[in-house]
Amino acid sequence: MFRSPSKSQSDPNLTKDVDVVNVTQRKRKQPECELTLAISTLSNEVKKSLSDLRVDINSQFSSIKDSINTLRGELNAISSDFSQMLSDVKALRLDCDAAKEDITELKSHYSELSREVSELKSTVNFNAENNTDGAKRIADMELRIKDSGAATISLLEGKIDKLEQQARHCNIEICNVPEKRGENLSTVLESIASAINMTLSQRDIIAIHRVPHAHSKNTRPKNIIVKFATRLLRDNMLSAYRLSKGLTSDRIGISGAPIRVYINEHLTLRNKELFRKCREAAQANKFKYVWIRNATILVKETDAIHTESDISSKIVANKYRTETATET
Numbered sequence: 001m002f003r004s005p006s007k008s009q010s011d012p013n014l015t016k017d018v019d020v021v022n023v024t025q026r027k028r029k030q031p032e033c034e035l036t037l038a039i040s041t042l043s044n045e046v047k048k049s050l051s052d053l054r055v056d057i058n059s060q061f062s063s064i065k066d067s068i069n070t071l072r073g074e075l076n077a078i079s080s081d082f083s084q085m086l087s088d089v090k091a092l093r094l095d096c097d098a099a100k101e102d103i104t105e106l107k108s109h110y111s112e113l114s115r116e117v118s119e120l121k122s123t124v125n126f127n128a129e130n131n132t133d134g135a136k137r138i139a140d141m142e143l144r145i146k147d148s149g150a151a152t153i154s155l156l157e158g159k160i161d162k163l164e165q166q167a168r169h170c171n172i173e174i175c176n177v178p179e180k181r182g183e184n185l186s187t188v189l190e191s192i193a194s195a196i197n198m199t200l201s202q203r204d205i206i207a208i209h210r211v212p213h214a215h216s217k218n219t220r221p222k223n224i225i226v227k228f229a230t231r232l233l234r235d236n237m238l239s240a241y242r243l244s245k246g247l248t249s250d251r252i253g254i255s256g257a258p259i260r261v262y263i264n265e266h267l268t269l270r271n272k273e274l275f276r277k278c279r280e281a282a283q284a285n286k287f288k289y290v291w292i293r294n295a296t297i298l299v300k301e302t303d304a305i306h307t308e309s310d311i312s313s314k315i316v317a318n319k320y321r322t323e324t325a326t327e328t
Helices: 014-027 031-164 187-196 229-245 267-284 308-327
Strands: 171-175 207-209 223-228 260-265 290-292 294-299
Touching: 031 267, 171 229, 187 207, 187 223, 223 229, 223 308, 229 260, 267 294
Parallel strands: none
Antiparallel strands: 171 223, 171 260, 207 223, 290 294
């Protein structure tokens, strides 16, 4: 803008006033055009700035709208998760209430168990006192049993063995007879009776069978047990066998290499073991005869006395030998 000239600056020369006035009037239009141009330029710039601002605001509003939509989706998801969390919390509350009830019930059971344990402790203490007394009595009884138990057991075993032996008083045991598939033991017994010159019929036999050995490692044929109708028949069979002076398998019709067949009284396992030990001791001490008669083991050192010289050689010498062994 141009300021109008001040009065203090007017020229005193009046002749120049007209020209000055005209110049001044002509030059006033120019600032008005510049002002208009400046205003127009400013207006355009303002319009452009407003347009840019409008575009920027619209862009920002679009971005804000998108952000709001995103936030709305996230809020919806959070709301769904929150609803699920509320459901889970409700379920946890229910579980917590059930757990509280269980804990209360467990406390009740624990109190009952504590009471029962206390009663058991009292019972155990009472029983412990009784057990101490009982242990003392048992110790006394063990001492008594130890003193008399062995003798009593041995006596009872002897009685049982004697009863078992009596139950076999009509039996014989035939040993070392070869086994054959489908064999007829009655026929075998008849052949044995014929070989030792003894008459025997089927009605004299109550039972006949083979029995396994007491020791599984024994490879000899299984023994044959024969039960006769009477003890007299058993004794007659044993007497006939002793008179036969030995019996072999070929004499009873069994093929193959001849082997010795033995006929003995049917002894219990205890008596068999005792008989075996007795034979071993007799052999070690040079006793000549060991045999069984009515389930009793008999031993004889030498032959029978036939002359007076046998008295000194078999009885007196034996007595001297026995006394020497005793002194030693």
